[in-house]
Amino acid sequence: MQVNIPLKKVVDNSYDISIDTLKKIHFDTKVAIITNPKVAGLHLSYLLSFISAKELYIITLSDGEEYKNQESIDTILESLFNHRFNRKSMLIAFGGGVIGDMTGYAASIYQRGIDFIQIPTTLLSQVDASVGGKTGMNNAYGKNLIGAFHQPKAVFIDPYFLNTLAPREFGAGVAEMLKMAITFDKDFFEFLEDADLNDKELLAQAIKKAVETKASVVVKDEKEHGLRAALNYGHTFAHVIENETNYKEFLHGEAVAIGMIMANEVSLSLGLMSRDEILRVKNILQKYNLPTSYKIKNSNSFYDAFFLDKKSSDESVTFILAKAIGEVEIINNVEPSVIMSVLDKFGD
Ligand code: NAD
Ligand code: MG
Numbered sequence: 270m271q272v273n274i275p276l277k278k279v280v281d282n283s284y285d286i287s288i289d290t291l292k293k294i295h296f297d298t299k300v301a302i303i304t305n306p307k308v309a310g311l312h313l314s315y316l317l318s319f320i321s322a323k324e325l326y327i328i329t330l331s332d333g334e335e336y337k338n339q340e341s342i343d344t345i346l347e348s349l350f351n352h353r354f355n356r357k358s359m360l361i362a363f364g365g366g367v368i369g370d371m372t373g374y375a376a377s378i379y380q381r382g383i384d385f386i387q388i389p390t391t392l393l394s395q396v397d398a399s400v401g402g403k404t405g406m407n408n409a410y411g412k413n414l415i416g417a418f419h420q421p422k423a424v425f426i427d428p429y430f431l432n433t434l435a436p437r438e439f440g441a442g443v444a445e446m447l448k449m450a451i452t453f454d455k456d457f458f459e460f461l462e463d464a465d466l467n468d469k470e471l472l473a474q475a476i477k478k479a480v481e482t483k484a485s486v487v488v489k490d491e492k493e494h495g496l497r498a499a500l501n502y503g504h505t506f507a508h509v510i511e512n513e514t515n516y517k518e519f520l521h522g523e524a525v526a527i528g529m530i531m532a533n534e535v536s537l538s539l540g541l542m543s544r545d546e547i548l549r550v551k552n553i554l555q556k557y558n559l560p561t562s563y564k565i566k567n568s569n570s571f572y573d574a575f576f577l578d579k580k581s582s583d584e585s586v587t588f589i590l591a592k593a594i595g596e597v598e599i600i601n602n603v604e605p606s607v608i609m610s611v612l613d614k615f616g617d
Pocket of ligand 2: 504
C-alpha cells in the first residue's frame with residue numbers, strides 16, 4: 270500500500286510520511302544510522318539493502334528507556350564529530366521511540382541542527398513517536414524533561430518490521446492508536462472494534478489512520494499550546510501509574526490503557542460520557558489484551574502525584590476527557606472531589 274501523507278507546513282518545514290515497503294534511497298552526504306543491538310540484529314541488513322550514502326556509519330546505543338539519557342546523546346555527538354559530520358549530513362533513527370527521540374534530539378543540537386529521518390520499527394513509534402517532531406531524553410528529574418521540537422525530513426514506516434515485535438509491545442502501540450480514535454475519530458474507533466490487526470492490509474490501514482490523525486493535530490498546534498495536549502488523553506493517570514510501579518509492571522501504552530479507563534470514569538461523573546460508551550472502550554482494550562484495572566493504594570498520594578506532571582500548573586491539573594467516542598475536551602477546573610471519588614473507586 271502506497272500512502273503519502275504530506276504533513277502540511279509545520280512551521281518552516283513540511284515532510285512526507287510514507288507507509289509502505291522501504292524503497293531504495295541514496296544520500297550524497299554523510300549518513301549515520303542510529304540504532305540499538307536488538308533492532309540491528311533483527312533488521313539492519315534489511316535496511317542496508319535499501320540505503321546507501323557517500324559515507325555511511327552505524328551508531329549503536331544500548332537498548333532501553335534507561336539509556337535515553339545524556340550519555341547516549343554524547344555517544345552520538347562524539348561519533349558525529351569524529352567522522353566530521355557537517356550541516357549537510359543526515360541522521361537516520363532506526364528503532365523504536367527511544368531511538369527516535371534521541372536521534373531527533375541529537376540532530377536538533379548538532380551544529381545547531383541537522384536533518385534526520387525517522388524509520389520507526391515499533392508500532393508505537395510508527396503511529397505516534399515518529400510523527401510530530403517532539404524529540405528528547407530523560408534525566409534524574411524525570412522523563413522527557415529535556416528536548417526540542419525538531420521535525421524530521423521524512424518518516425518511512427515499513428510495517429514489515431512489526432513481524433518481530435513482542436505481542437505486548439504491539440498492544441502498547443494499539444493503545445496509542447485507540448487514544449487517537451477515542452479523542453478524534455469515531456469511525457476509526459469502530460474500524461478498530463471490528464478489525465483483525467493480524468491482517469496486514471488492515472494493520473496498514475490502521476497505521477495510516479493513526480498517523481493522519483496525529484499529523485492533523487500537529488499541523489494545527491505544533492508546540493502544544495492547546496489542541497495537541499489532547500493526545501495526552503489517559504496520560505495524566507498513566508504517568509502516576511508508571512511512577513508508582515517504578516516503570517516495571519506496565520509498558521507505557523499499557524498504563525495509558527488503564528489511564529483511559531480512569532479518565533472515562535471522570536467523564537462519566539461529569540455527564541460527558543455514557544456507561545455504554547465507557548463499556549465499549551473497556552471492551553476494545555480487552556480485545557487487544559490491554560490491562561483495564563489497577564488498584565490505587567492511596568487516593569491522596571495518587572492525586573498529589575498529578576502535580577509532578579510537567580503538563581500541570583501549580584494549582585490545577587489539566588484533564589483530557591472524552592466527551593463521547595471521537596470527541597475530546599481539555600478541562601482545567603474539575604473539582605478535586607470529583608477526581609477523588611473516581612480514584613476511590615479504584616481503591617480497595
Ligand atoms: P522502545 O524504543 O524502547 O522499543 C521497545 C522495545 O522494542 C525495545 O527493546 C526495542 O529495542 C524493541 N524493538 C524495536 N523495534 C523492534 C522490532 N521491529 N522487533 C522487535 N523488537 C523491536 O519503545 P517504544 O514503545 O517504541 O517507544 C517509547 C519511547 O517513545 C518512550 O521513550 C517515549 O517517551 C517515546 N515517545 C515519544 C513520542 C514523541 O512524540 N516524541 C511519542 C510517544 C512516545
Ligand atoms: Mg504516550
